[in-house]
Amino acid sequence: MMTRETKNKKISLTDNNYNKEERVPWSGKIFNNLKDIAQKDLSSPDLLVFPSSIDDTEINADTHIIELIQDSEEETNKKVCKIRTGNIMGFVGKDNVHLRIHSRFDDMSNEGGKEPKGNFLYYMLSKVLNINLTSLETTTSAKDSILNLLFMFFPKVLKEALAQGLYKEYRYFQYNDDRVRGAIEVSRFIREDIPFRGKIAYRTRELSHNNNLLHLVRHTIEYIRNSSLGRGILNNDLDTRNAILQVVNVTPDYQVRDRRRIIQCCMQLINHPFYTKYRALQKLCLSILRHERVMYGEDNDKGYGLLFDGAWLWEEYLNTLLKPLDFVHPENKKGQGGINLFDTTPHHTIYPDFYKEGQIVADAKYKRYAKDENGNKREVAREDLYQIITYMYRLNIKKGIFLCPSVCKEEFVTPYKIGDNDATIEVIGLSIPQNAKLHFRDFCTEMRKNEYKFICMVEKALTSMDSI
Template sequence: MDVVVFRLSDFSGYSNNNNGEIRKENDKTVVEDKYFYNLEDAEERKLFELLVESVKQFNKNRALALEIPIDENEEPADTNSNEMYQLQEEIHEFPTPSQEMSDPEVLVSKIIDLNLKTGQVYTKNYTCLITCIVEPSPQSAEYIRGRKFDVTLEIRSRFDRAGRNYFLEYILSNSLTPKFFEYFSTPWGTSEIWEWLIVYLFKYYLEKAYRKGVFKKYVEYRYNDPMYKGSADIVEHIKRNIPFTGSIAYKKIELSHDNEITRLILATYDFLKMRYPNAARTILNPKIKAFRAISAIKELVSLNSTRPETIRRVIANASEKISHPYYKEYEDVRRVCLNILRTRGIRIQSEHRADFFALLINISKLWEIFLGSVFVRNFHGEIICESQKEINVFFRDRSLRFLPDFYLEYRGRRVVVDAKYKNNWSKFLDTMDFNLIKNDYLQLVNYIYVTKASAGLIIFPGFTTAVGNYCLNEDVASFKFDNLEPFLYVFKVSIPINEEKRDEWARIFEKNLNNMLISVKNLLTS
């Protein structure tokens, strides 16, 4: 089976000057940062067809994809009563297919878009790891038809490099949960960070569900003894007790902790320990609530879960959705456990591959949550920080709902903060092309107006480069629009890109982050 690995970066596309490379690594083909495929070239067309088939598999199996939870307090908008006021955020940092191409044929997905006519590739606001076995359809090109391909699609942060995930590790470790940084105490390879995140996902949902205690449900038990209770099982009684032996076969429904869901949790835990021993030992350690949940279940349930036939039976028995409202959190646990067991917890280098596995991170949302945690930790209550505070504006027979990312307040002076991860703002500071940020600008102006703020701030990550006349220093760039009075400020948090050692990278990044915080504090308190 041919092995092909695609490695891309988020918010990137065919407009990049560097069109990547195709190379051989041992027994696999690696396609690195390639956003345009020459469909006239046989080799490039073959690779593009494989990428297309992989994205089609993702769309088909999207329900099986696991997504790292970023903000558990986020609730969906009530579309029946209120209208969410939110200007459409541009997905791409360059012209969209409909803007630039006549009669485009675009394969659209949550993570990536592909133009089938031109071979152009657009990544979005997700980092991900997707692995799948591609068996091209009879309609596929002749040179891939009838063959199997082992395909991996990795989309990393544009601030990370192959084999170095310093940016993603850092903002994950400071966003998901307190002390999560301990899990990232040593540099990992590309595959390892995804393995640890699979274990973290299991831990997160199990702890959330265990707040309700160990899951229990009514289970039907069958007995054959003289202590008759429940309802008679006539068929079984005739089979086993004729001639009469003194026992009666009967069925009884009891509320029990020993059920298909608790068995599924144990099977998943044992599997993770076997497949990812280092991650399981560190993340599922005896000091955390998830370990206590596992221990409580083990006292109530006995299961030999390492045998393949046992796992298959557990998966089959747990296929029914949990409908009881009290245990609704256990539905997330059930879904995650099933996905982990069905896909066998894919490892990039593993010889035992399932047909499909996907793990996603919304990195735009992660950047927003990261900034919120940074504000709270560093302002120590001196400056009030509120995030995602809903503001309703009533207009005739309806209401408009506004959700600014943050607002900061100091002695009555308030500013609205909008966290942006896409790199339109970096390009704007370089080119002064207002069309790049027009929607963001109008959105923030509305936030300033409805919150009665004195100013608005845009904070975004960017590479450590000079930005013309708008650099305050080498670490943080800011820009101020001059209208009747200054009211909109732009801060760039510079991301180091050339540091090989993780500790040095973190030191420089924290210095740049601190410079941004000082500038924001001075703006509020001056």
């Protein structure tokens, strides 16, 4: 689970390891850095969290990234500490400690001492972000892995920001003409316009798109273009290319030598009541441009990270598979697609993950509700059963399905029958390849095969509903 380097300590974990806390060697500085990471909350300005607002996830603002379990005296003498993870995946680090949290459904074997690949995590991100990453090899260093993920998120965050319009702010401009519309600069007038030739030197304050923040975005675009992966991501689709063109057109005086100055000017995050999405874009740009300084310890005591909610990622990934089947996907955090539980009170609104009117309700569960490695069935939690039964009753639907990842190779459907009214609930698993030796390209091929089988099982559930 861990590789050793001369200067840096890399620790690879899986999410939701409540039943099996990871043990790592305990040294003074490493333990202190881990303690700092554990105490950071997701509202920290040094961390990038996706979705860009933690309100879009099921994670609370005060959620700790990891939890350090108190060791007994005997364990302390052995110089080990135990780390417990929650529903958060991604990368986080401080000084010489780099913590990487993979999906628990990834094959985490590290044969030959190599860092685990995390193919499933990359695959879900590529599907959700609509990026073709079949040429990406995920066995790169921790530095490259984090930078690759930052690159992947850039088009999405850029387009979300530009959907609010091109950012503009007041800037001072100097002019020298006969259309005075600002404060006259006497010294410059004497220097440039004496003897008088009909022009007056003045300066004015105007709203402009040609500002430091959009120059920061332009510098990030040019930086990403320097790598083959980055060029592929920026050219991935027409919307991304058009967004980049907008930024390029409004920054005609871009100069690469200005990069350090622009970064310094943009260190304070904007807090604009209208351009709310630009704050996440600014944080992402700063993380990309300052990535090497952070990774190599030039910014002492500065934490960094890219984190996302595993349940959110799994649900959004399933949406890419179910959308062609015309499933409705309500979004509770945006208040869209909700259904009133009671006719008389509009305050009790329910948000099923997916449903088809009058046919089926689907609940996305990023849990081990499928069969395990040995093919043993796991029981669904009582609370989850009650939740989906509520959805079924309210929507007058007799078929419910749980959709979850599986590490079992065989196809399976686990049924639950409800009473004598022909209502049933099934657990349908999507098999995740468990071969650590697979190249990412081969992993994608295996996943596409498993997705086809998975969709066939969902369609079969729909067909069985039509026959009732």
